[in-house]
Amino acid sequence: GYGSSYESAVSAIDAIGTVDYLSESDIAAARRLYNNVPDNMKKHVTNYTVLVLAESTFANLPMPGDLVNDGVIDSADLVELRKALLLGTAKGAADVNRDRRYNIIDLICLKKLIAY
Secondary structure, eight states, rough: HHHHHHHHHHHHHHHHHHTTTTTHHHHHHHHHHHHSSOOOGGGGGTTHHHHHHHHHHHHHOTTTTTTTOOSOOOOOHHHHHHHHHHHHOOGGGOOOOOOOOOSHHHHHHHHHHOOO
């Protein structure tokens, strides 16, 4: 029935959690489920605004490696990543290899990106 379709959409939206570089498939799945809910049942998806916010947040994430968020990956980003790793403040774009960890591997990956 219709109940399960909107309930699935609500559950998928709840499952998105904190938006990061690995959230794309969860957000897309939640959007697909929501879009498949009949129009007269969409009002039951009470967390729809969470989906819209997740989509917007994901779209506005800085490119991995672009720590200074200037649209270019260069030595300025390398300086920022070194500093963030030393201070333990690395987050967001510092996850260069997108594994949800911040460590020396990100530094190695960033150096390779800059070399190209």
